[in-house]
Amino acid sequence: xxxxxxxxxxxxxxxxxxxxxxxxxxxxxxxxxxxxxxxxxxxxxxxxxxxxxxxxxxxxxxxxxxxxxxxxxxxxxxxxxxxxxxxxxxxxxxxxxxxxxxxxxxxxxxxxxxxxxxxxxxxxxxxxxxxxxxxxxxxxxxxxxxxxxxxxxxxxxxxxxxxxxxxxxxxxxxxxxxxxxxxxxxxxxxxxxxxxxxxxxxxxxxxxxxxxxxxxxxxxxxxxxxxxxxxxxxxxxxxxxxxxxxxxxxxxxxxxxxxxxxxxxxxxxxxxxxxxxxxxxxxxxxxxxxxxxxxxxxxxxxxxxxxxxxxxxxxx
Ligand SMILES: Nc1ncnc2c1ncn2[C@@H]1O[C@H](COP(=O)(O)OP(=O)(O)OP(=O)(O)O)[C@@H](O)[C@H]1O
Ligand SMILES: [Mg+2]
Numbered sequence: 001x002x003x004x005x006x007x008x009x010x011x012x013x014x015x016x017x018x019x020x021x022x023x024x025x026x027x028x029x030x031x032x033x034x035x036x037x038x039x040x041x042x043x044x045x046x047x048x049x050x051x052x053x054x055x056x057x058x059x060x061x062x063x064x065x066x067x068x069x070x071x072x073x074x075x076x077x078x079x080x081x082x083x084x085x086x087x088x089x090x091x092x093x094x095x096x097x098x099x100x101x102x103x104x105x106x107x108x109x110x111x112x113x114x115x116x117x118x119x120x121x122x123x124x125x126x127x128x129x130x131x132x133x134x135x136x137x138x139x140x141x142x143x144x145x146x147x148x149x150x151x152x153x154x155x156x157x158x159x160x161x162x163x164x165x166x167x168x169x170x171x172x173x174x175x176x177x178x179x180x181x182x183x184x185x186x187x188x189x190x191x192x193x194x195x196x197x198x199x200x201x202x203x204x205x206x207x208x209x210x211x212x213x214x215x216x217x218x219x220x221x222x223x224x225x226x227x228x229x230x231x232x233x234x235x236x237x238x239x240x241x242x243x244x245x246x247x248x249x250x251x252x253x254x255x256x257x258x259x260x261x262x263x264x265x266x267x268x269x270x271x272x273x274x275x276x277x278x279x280x281x282x283x284x285x286x287x288x289x290x291x292x293x294x295x296x297x298x299x300x301x302x303x304x305x306x307x308x309x310x311x312x313x314x315x316x
Contacts, residue, residue: 001288004313006249007033007139009219011130011211015144015151016223017233021254023050024299025223025292026143028308034070035309038138042072043129045122046145056301067302071137080121085112091197119152127208151240154212154220164202171198212246219249222287226253226276235283250288252312253280257294 006012006029014026023046030042041063044051051074052059055066061079063071085108092104111117129140212218220241224234234251241248256277257270281289292311299308 001250001290002312002314003029003221003250003252003288003290005288006219006221007036007038007313009139009217009249010134011140011142011218012249013142013144013154013218013220014223015220015237016252017230020223020225020230021252021292022046022223023054023143024305024308025221025252025254025312026141027051027054028299028305029221029312030070030072030139030141031067031302031305032309032313033139033141034067038069039136040070041129041133041137041140042066042070042143043126043140044072044074044143045077045126046143051143054300054305075122075125077118077122080125081112081118084117084121084124095197127204130211131204131207151237151244154246155240155244164198164205168198168202215247219247221250221252222248223252223254224280225255226273226280228276231276231280231283238284238287248287250290251280251284252290252292253277254292255294256291 012026012029014022014029016022023044026044027042030040034040042051044059051072055072057064057066057072059066059072059074061073061076063073065071088108089105092101092108096104126142133140222234222237222241224230238248238251257266257273259270261267261270277291290312292308295304295307297304299305
């Protein structure tokens with residue numbers, strides 16, 4: 001079983017526990033897709049930014065070309081959060097009187113320091129890429145931060161949507177009281193910039209949910225290694241994704257030892273590994289599973305990346 005069918009998707013996330021090979025596999029997958037003629041954008045949401053090391057090419061917040069048909073960018077959560085706060089401030093300046101702005105700034109400064117803002121800002125940038133960049137790219141590949149974090153992020157649209165819906169209802173009721181009950185939602189939004197902004201945001205989140213909840217367009221690939229703790233975390237992540245309605249398109253079992261190793265140490269490691277591999281096959285029998293061999297060296301540069309690609313999706 002290979003990840004080949006996923007090359008046809010529009011959005012593919014790679015996620016998993018720290019250090020298992022998410023960056024390596026997402027880079028190898030993106031490279032393979034671009035070599036098959038798809039226009040690919042590889043996005044790293046991981047603060048460690050090791051995609052640049054693998055391609056031996058500087059990657060920043062703006063898109064750069066790594067290979068023909070393959071571009072990449074790195075999202076810096078902190079930087080996005082700052083940009084986000086600035087944008088909110090600009091909106092408020094536009095919409096309200098000086099007195100209100102002053103009070104609102106205090107609130108915003110408090111919000112800027114609260115946990116979760118970096119995540120919201122990150123999500124906003126991901127939404128922008130998924131919704132707006134689809135005309136330019138056939139496939140967007142996300143190399144995500146370790147599991148818990150990413151799954152929270154993907155579950156956020158739901159939480160934020162219901163919150164915004166409540167705000168919209170509240171705001172619309174106010175507008176209707178102001179103008180008489182016969183205003184249409186569109187007219188109300190046009191007349192009230194706050195309502196308009198809320199509804200636009202709501203619209204974007206619904207579109208995101210539509211795309212990431214559609215298994216014919218979006219898949220999540222879980223990356224793991226044959227080790228006890230990783231298997232448990234992978235199982236939890238698979239359950240969470242399932243609950244969230246996101247397709248688990250595949251499970252990569254990375255760093256599988258070669259068969260031909262000599263010596264007692266390796267025989268013992270290999271025996272233990274076999275137990276875990278069997279457990280993975282048993283517990284994740286429903287998922288498309290791919291094994292990737294442990295290479296003799298760290299994965300850097302096109303040659304070793306290609307060696308990983310071929311194990312993920314085969315040769316062209
Ligand atoms: N199959 C493999 N063979 C040899 N080395 C590998 C293999 N897969 C990954 N590595 C190496 O393991 C290290 C960790 O891999 P990688 O950076 O892809 O993991 P990650 O899941 O993205 O980590 P993090 O959670 O820190 O972002 C890297 O040095 C990488 O080159
Ligand atoms: Mg990484």
